[in-house]
Amino acid sequence: xxxxxxYRDKDTHTPEYNRDVADDRRRxxxxxxxxxxxxxxxxxxxxxxxxxxxxxxxxxxxxPLAVQQKQIVVTCNYEARRRGLxxxxxxxxxxRVCPEAVIxxxxxxxxxxxxxxxxxxxxxxxxxxxxxxxxxxxEVFMDVSDMIEYNVGLLNHNHLTNSxxxxxxxxxxxxxxxxxxxxxxxTYPPDLxPPDLxPPDLxxxxxxxSDERLRLHLTLASHLAKHLRQQLEAQNGYTCTVGxxxxxxLSKLAGNLHKPDDQTTLWPPYTADDSExxxxxxxxxxxxxxxxxxxxxxIAQKLRAHVLQREAEIDAGLVHGGTKEGVLAGHVRKHPxxxxxxxxxxxxxxxxxxxxxxxxxxxxxxxxxxxxxxxRHVPKQISLEDSYLRLDTMEQVLKELxxxxxxxxxxxxxxxxxxxxxxxxxxxxxxxxxDIVAVRHVTAVTPTDTIGKRWLAYPKTIRLSTRPxxxxxxxxxTRNRSFARISKSAPMPNFVFSLKDDVGEISARLVSxxxxxxxxxxxxxxxxxxxSLVNVAATNMVDAASEKSRGVGRDISKMFKRQDHVLKQWRxxxxxxxxxxxxxxxxETRGHHGRQTILLREHSIRGSEDFPTxxxxxxxxxxxxxxxxxxxxxxxxxxxxxxxxxxxxxxxxELCGAAMPIYAMATHSRFHKHERG
DNA sequence: GCGGGGAAG
DNA sequence: AATTCTTCCCCGC
Numbered sequence: 001x002x003x004x005x006x007y008r009d010k011d012t013h014t015p016e017y018n019r020d021v022a023d024d025r026r027r028x029x030x031x032x033x034x035x036x037x038x039x040x041x042x043x044x045x046x047x048x049x050x051x052x053x054x055x056x057x058x059x060x061x062x063x064p065l066a067v068q069q070k071q072i073v074v075t076c077n078y079e080a081r082r083r084g085l086x087x088x089x090x091x092x093x094x095x096r097v098c099p100e101a102v103i104x105x106x107x108x109x110x111x112x113x114x115x116x117x118x119x120x121x122x123x124x125x126x127x128x129x130x131x132x133x134x135x136x137x138x139e140v141f142m143d144v145s146d147m148i149e150y151n152v153g154l155l156n157h158n159h160l161t162n163s164x165x166x167x168x169x170x171x172x173x174x175x176x177x178x179x180x181x182x183x184x185x186x187t188y189p190p191d192l193x194p195p196d197l198x199p200p201d202l203x204x205x206x207x208x209x210s211d212e213r214l215r216l217h218l219t220l221a222s223h224l225a226k227h228l229r230q231q232l233e234a235q236n237g238y239t240c241t242v243g244x245x246x247x248x249x250l251s252k253l254a255g256n257l258h259k260p261d262d263q264t265t266l267w268p269p270y271t272a273d274d275s276e277x278x279x280x281x282x283x284x285x286x287x288x289x290x291x292x293x294x295x296x297x298x299i300a301q302k303l304r305a306h307v308l309q310r311e312a313e314i315d316a317g318l319v320h321g322g323t324k325e326g327v328l329a330g331h332v333r334k335h336p337x338x339x340x341x342x343x344x345x346x347x348x349x350x351x352x353x354x355x356x357x358x359x360x361x362x363x364x365x366x367x368x369x370x371x372x373x374x375x376r377h378v379p380k381q382i383s384l385e386d387s388y389l390r391l392d393t394m395e396q397v398l399k400e401l402x403x404x405x406x407x408x409x410x411x412x413x414x415x416x417x418x419x420x421x422x423x424x425x426x427x428x429x430x431x432x433x434x435d436i437v438a439v440r441h442v443t444a445v446t447p448t449d450t451i452g453k454r455w456l457a458y459p460k461t462i463r464l465s466t467r468p469x470x471x472x473x474x475x476x477x478t479r480n481r482s483f484a485r486i487s488k489s490a491p492m493p494n495f496v497f498s499l500k501d502d503v504g505e506i507s508a509r510l511v512s513x514x515x516x517x518x519x520x521x522x523x524x525x526x527x528x529x530x531x532s533l534v535n536v537a538a539t540n541m542v543d544a545a546s547e548k549s550r551g552v553g554r555d556i557s558k559m560f561k562r563q564d565h566v567l568k569q570w571r572x573x574x575x576x577x578x579x580x581x582x583x584x585x586x587x588e589t590r591g592h593h594g595r596q597t598i599l600l601r602e603h604s605i606r607g608s609e610d611f612p613t614x615x616x617x618x619x620x621x622x623x624x625x626x627x628x629x630x631x632x633x634x635x636x637x638x639x640x641x642x643x644x645x646x647x648x649x650x651x652x653x654e655l656c657g658a659a660m661p662i663y664a665m666a667t668h669s670r671f672h673k674h675e676r677g
Numbered sequence: 678g679c680g681g682g683g684a685a686g
Numbered sequence: 687a688a689t690t691c692t693t694c695c696c697c698g699c
Contacts, residue, residue: 046686049686068690069689069690069691070689070690070691071689071690072688072689072690074686074689074690074691075686087686088688088689088690089689090689106690106691107690107691109691109692113692134693135685135686135693135694136685136686136692136693137686137692137693138686139685139686293684293685294684294685295684296683296684296685297683297684298682298683298684299683299684350697350698351681351682351683351696351697351698352682352683352696352697353683353695353696353697354697379693379694380693380694380695381692381693381694382692382693383691383692383693384691384692385690385691385692386691387689387690387691460678461678461679463679463680483687483688484681484682485681485682486680486681487679487680487681488679488680489678489679489680533690533691535691535692537692540678678699679698679699680697680698680699681696681697681698682695682696682697683694683695683696683697684693684694684695684696685692685693685694685695686691686692686693
């Protein structure tokens with residue numbers, strides 16, 4: 001075993017020997033508990049926000065450029081940074097430090113959002129497995145394991161210097177030439193031993209396992225990254241900074257080492273007999289705790305307090321990262337008794353995710369097994385907000401709500417609508433005749449002939465949030481605990497999905513029928529409030545059942561088979577007539593057990609007149625009978641007030657057979673009430 | 678489902 | 687200190 005120290009030439013009876021054995025056992029134990037995955041290759045891209053403006057106006061490129069929102073600089077280019085500007089700097093200070101800076105108003109994020117979408121789609125289009133995840137507007141993770149694996153298989157180990165990277169499995173000519181005997185770009189640590197030629201004939205048992213194979217995989221990934229960077233610049237005009245490693249945490253951190261417009265590969269060994277000597281540990285150890293992604297301000301403060309044995313001070317003078325304490329990840333990791341249990345004790349508490357200790361411990365050790373998310377076409381939520389120096393009259397509030405509502409509508413149209421191509425895809429295959437029957441019914445009701453557009457997803461909920469101005473305590477003790485927002489939500493009214501009505505009309509109606517009632521729920525007093533922020537959001541996004549997704553039909557037939565005790569009360573024609581009146585949406589419940597359920601949801605746009613407005617709905621709220629005490633349910637299946645329990649905490653509606661957690665049932669029964677008229 | 682909280686750029 | 691304008695995820699109920 002290469003992970004075990006060899007003791008053969010040591011005296012087996014000295015205390016040193018015993019200590020070594022103990023240490024080694026502990027290390028091995030620790031390592032097996034948090035085995036670093038070396039099965040994936042992840043690339044992290046960091047594009048650049050301010051570049052959007054530079055590209056629009058190239059002469060800005062060499063000038064110090066800052067983007068202003070309200071009273072602060074939200075971002076700035078490197079020239080501005082060189083002259084002392086920084087993120088979240090007060091605009092006054094920025095002007096004092098660098099009067100010649102060009103300051104651009106950037107409260108409207110449309111252009112940034114569009115650039116972000118364009119760059120993201122471009123990068124994601126290279127992916128084979130669709131694992132391409134956006135983080136904020138300017139970062140993208142890609143899991144390129146499959147591309148790398150495939151291209152390792154293509155290598156001719158006798159001619160590594162003349163290799164060809166294949167970008168498409170079905171087109172051997174798509175790709176680029178490269179030198180597989182050398183890494184592209186920088187590495188950490190910087191000075192590599194003379195070129196590590198891969199051994200000519202290694203047993204290829206994927207996935208990556210040995211350091212040797214990992215080196216080879218990372219080398220290929222570095223060339224892929226370089227190619228993607230070049231393409232992004234050539235095709236879209238954006239440079240980016242890239243990190244290459246085996247997980248999201250490490251690739252993101254590695255990228256920081258050489259910016260802007262460059263790339264860094266975190267080089268093996270990722271594990272070593274002496275845990276201090278592997279590159280991952282030394283790399284992570286050197287980071288200030290708060291710099292580890294996943295360790296936010298609160299957790300960082302608690303960790304600092306623990307190693308310093310006192311509250312960590314927040315140095316106002318050190319806005320640009322870090323505190324004057326300078327507590328490093330390594331300090332925390334090596335602190336006496338440190339480990340997942342200790343961390344759980346320090347960090348855990350009400351509202352904190354269970355297992356936070358283990359999670360932070362893994363981060364401190366460079367371990368991160370979170371998957372790169374699948375590429376997504378539609379957002380999960382759309383929200384807009386504005387902040388104010390003073391907002392304390394209903395008149396102002398109405399004005400703001402109108403603006404926000406109209407912007408929200410426009411965003412929904414921009415981000416959730418798709419051109420309605422009438423391509424009637426032929427029904428290929430299939431072995432289950434019943435699937436196809438179900439699919440046909442769904443297809444028949446999707447809005448087609450409206451205005452040449454169709455909804456890709458429907459937000460089911462509208463939410464209004466405000467941030468009351470923090471109460472000014474005149475006494476010195478500023479225990480301003482609450483800089484929090486408060487929110488209320490309601491069903492998204494159906495009329496917003498109309499494609500024939502005027503946007504202005506719809507948003508006016510949205511204000512009067514949804515947002516104003518929500519505002520009254522948030523702020524029942526006539527006056528007395530002063531808001532510093534208002535936010536409206538369209539949330540609870542449900543994908544529209546698309547003609548293309550055969551998965552819907554499958555799941556329906558699965559539901560028939562699995563839950564016939566519930567569904568037998570339906571005659572088939574009954575079911576089909578209901579189906580034709582509804583669109584079927586697949587809903588992923590992220591409940592405790594992550595089970596998939598199917599909800600049947602009305603959304604026929606033409607029928608929307610009969611449908612309740614949010615104010616009507618909220619007056620129908622009848623939550624009382626669902627009040628808690630579902631704690632100790634016994635599992636007797638059927639006698640549950642008309643709802644069959646299908647296991648754990650899922651219930652099945654006796655009217656439509658939908659399975660759902662108990663919390664969802666109040667709303668669901670309201671749905672049936674309206675359905676009946 | 679609802680409302681709050683935390684993390685990220 | 688928290689500042690902006692978002693997006694996503696998790697918790698307890």
